[in-house]
Amino acid sequence: MTAPLPKRIIKETERLQTEPVPGISAQPHDDNARYFDVTVQGPDGSCYEGGVFNLELFLPDDYPMTPPRIRFLTRIYHPNIDRLGRICLDVLKNNWSPALQIRTILLSIQALLGAPNPEDPLNEAVAKQWKDNQAEAIKNAREWTKLYAQPKE
Amino acid sequence: MDSDDEVNSVISSEDLGGDADSSVGDFGGDDSDVDFDELQEHDGFDTQEKDLKPRKKAFEIDHKVYSPEDIQRQQDDQVAEVATLLEQPHESTAILLRYGRWNKERLIEQYMDNQEEVLDKAGLGQDVQKSPPRIEVIDGFVCDICCEDTPGLRSFALKCGHRFCVDCYRQYLAQKIRGEGEAARIKCPGDGCNRVVDAKSLDILVRTDLTDRYHQLLMRTYVDDKENLKWCPSPNCVYAIECGVRKRDLTRVVPTVFCDCKHSFCFGCTLPDHQPCPCSLVKLWLKKCEDDSETANWISANTKECPKCHSTIEKNGGCNHMTCRKCRNEFCWMCMGMWSEHGTSWYNCSRFEEKSGLDARDAQARSRQSLERYLHYFNRYHNHEQSAKLDKDIFHKTEKKMTLLQSASDMSWIEVQFLEEASQALQRCRQTLKWTYAFAYYLARNNETEIFEDNQKNLELAVEDLSEMFEKPTDQLSGLRVEMMDKTTFCNRRRIVVLDDTAKRLKEGVSYNLHFYGFGVVC
Numbered sequence: 155m156t157a158p159l160p161k162r163i164i165k166e167t168e169r170l171q172t173e174p175v176p177g178i179s180a181q182p183h184d185d186n187a188r189y190f191d192v193t194v195q196g197p198d199g200s201c202y203e204g205g206v207f208n209l210e211l212f213l214p215d216d217y218p219m220t221p222p223r224i225r226f227l228t229r230i231y232h233p234n235i236d237r238l239g240r241i242c243l244d245v246l247k248n249n250w251s252p253a254l255q256i257r258t259i260l261l262s263i264q265a266l267l268g269a270p271n272p273e274d275p276l277n278e279a280v281a282k283q284w285k286d287n288q289a290e291a292i293k294n295a296r297e298w299t300k301l302y303a304q305p306k307e
Numbered sequence: 308m309d310s311d312d313e314v315n316s317v318i319s320s321e322d323l324g325g326d327a328d329s330s331v332g333d334f335g336g337d338d339s340d341v342d343f344d345e346l347q348e349h350d351g352f353d354t355q356e357k358d359l360k361p362r363k364k365a366f367e368i369d370h371k372v373y374s375p376e377d378i379q380r381q382q383d384d385q386v387a388e389v390a391t392l393l394e395q396p397h398e399s400t401a402i403l404l405r406y407g408r409w410n411k412e413r414l415i416e417q418y419m420d421n422q423e424e425v426l427d428k429a430g431l432g433q434d435v436q437k438s439p440p441r442i443e444v445i446d447g448f449v450c451d452i453c454c455e456d457t458p459g460l461r462s463f464a465l466k467c468g469h470r471f472c473v474d475c476y477r478q479y480l481a482q483k484i485r486g487e488g489e490a491a492r493i494k495c496p497g498d499g500c501n502r503v504v505d506a507k508s509l510d511i512l513v514r515t516d517l518t519d520r521y522h523q524l525l526m527r528t529y530v531d532d533k534e535n536l537k538w539c540p541s542p543n544c545v546y547a548i549e550c551g552v553r554k555r556d557l558t559r560v561v562p563t564v565f566c567d568c569k570h571s572f573c574f575g576c577t578l579p580d581h582q583p584c585p586c587s588l589v590k591l592w593l594k595k596c597e598d599d600s601e602t603a604n605w606i607s608a609n610t611k612e613c614p615k616c617h618s619t620i621e622k623n624g625g626c627n628h629m630t631c632r633k634c635r636n637e638f639c640w641m642c643m644g645m646w647s648e649h650g651t652s653w654y655n656c657s658r659f660e661e662k663s664g665l666d667a668r669d670a671q672a673r674s675r676q677s678l679e680r681y682l683h684y685f686n687r688y689h690n691h692e693q694s695a696k697l698d699k700d701i702f703h704k705t706e707k708k709m710t711l712l713q714s715a716s717d718m719s720w721i722e723v724q725f726l727e728e729a730s731q732a733l734q735r736c737r738q739t740l741k742w743t744y745a746f747a748y749y750l751a752r753n754n755e756t757e758i759f760e761d762n763q764k765n766l767e768l769a770v771e772d773l774s775e776m777f778e779k780p781t782d783q784l785s786g787l788r789v790e791m792m793d794k795t796t797f798c799n800r801r802r803i804v805v806l807d808d809t810a811k812r813l814k815e816g817v818s819y820n821l822h823f824y825g826f827g828v829v830c
Contacts, residue, residue, distance in 0.1 A: 160453065161453060161454045162452065162453045162454045164454075165454040219479060251497060251499070252496045253471075253496055253498045258498070
């Protein structure tokens, strides 16, 4: 890291520590302040309830002109998240605005867990299951959450 | 021939005056009701006027070339016109027109129906701030993008009121224009804000190199949005062509247009001139020549499969007793049956005349025939393509020849021009000939096909004659001058005959060989 960290990133990081968003944490790496370890709790009442999902977040050089890069590290059964953990979310692509922040993006991701959208799928197989047999899909999602997304003691 | 037969009279040249008010400038959208047929009918009315004009050939298409300045003027004129109608400032009108894909009528109609909704969708929603946007210094301002709060920080906001510092705004605009190639719909950087950045605000914020690119992109979307405008595809050419031929007319006309940069191309598919072959056939033909469907054809014509392991086998000699190299299966090449069943009548397959054997032979013969048919046309198509390339090389040597001629004989510069004319005629005619072969491949056989083939043959003979003369040593050329000039004229005439005839036939509807046309692949 040769270039000094932009004020924007410093402020955002500070605010993430001082006023954390409930159910979400983001911790920058000591050796790379643009790389964050993120955890998101499954929203209450959703099929991901009780799960804690690990994500990685990276702020590219031209952030905030371009969106942060985010990926799930924990396996998750969700129509808009693929096997590699990539996320299909409008604000991470076309609808990104430089006025958005890490915290708002993470909130959007949490909201996506609460409202899966099988009409705009990234993971075709999961989306198909979601449309054909929603009860079964929700059951799968719960099982995967139990299997892969249990908080470490 | 009565007036209705004239395919080319799509739009009379008066209509193409480049005037934004003319009907031509308007039919942008699909729902436009000005169409090919109506224009033709319309043309039928003023027969008197038409009789005075020199008769145009059936394959010639009306079109007009525009420079970037012309296109800019067209846009400006339309903006000015609509601005007075809608009582909106020019900048907002431009945004509205871009939103409406330059379909004036539809935009005005929608605007009259529901002004607020149209404004909102176009990115001109409710104004929070009434004064025109400008760079300001506001006390206690913190930029939401960079978190900068230094006193005296210069900031900017569109009428939506979302304020950001000038540096961030510039960076944002540069990212959109240079990075993403966006121009017509750059939105305010505010989250979820639909407000579109207008050209005036852009001028306030960024330097000329970026505004130049911005206007270039706007121009591009303008031409792309208009169905009757297309950029000349030639590299580095800046001109756009206006032509009234619509997509659905392309089965009946081949709209070759000529750009001021000397490039001629098809307005329908923007490929280089391919008269007389219609776009859809060109596409099929090119695909056919490109992909390896013909390899498969060759395989089916020249090989058989081992009845046991299905390896492909080409018989390159020897007797009918085959032993598969792979599975060691022994079979008869004639009847494809087991060799052991042949008993003692080895090397003379008695089962040859059986029905299954006959069928197999018929299938092989058909396959071979269709392959030969394709190769017949392809070889001629390919030959003209190659010859045109060679002729082009000669064309580059022509100038040298011309100067040589001037010094060797007493000919003046003007007297050696015939060489250049001959060279150009050769190029043009070979281009046409090439596509007549692709066209012929798909044609169904009937009496008209024979006329077509006669015309084709006449042109071909003329072209080969001229080509031969062209290759003669320089000292003989001066003696051939009159003859070559005659031949050049003759070639050009023969070409026009071919094009005129096919253009008329296309207009009436040509019957194609559905076996080749409908499925694309011969099998």
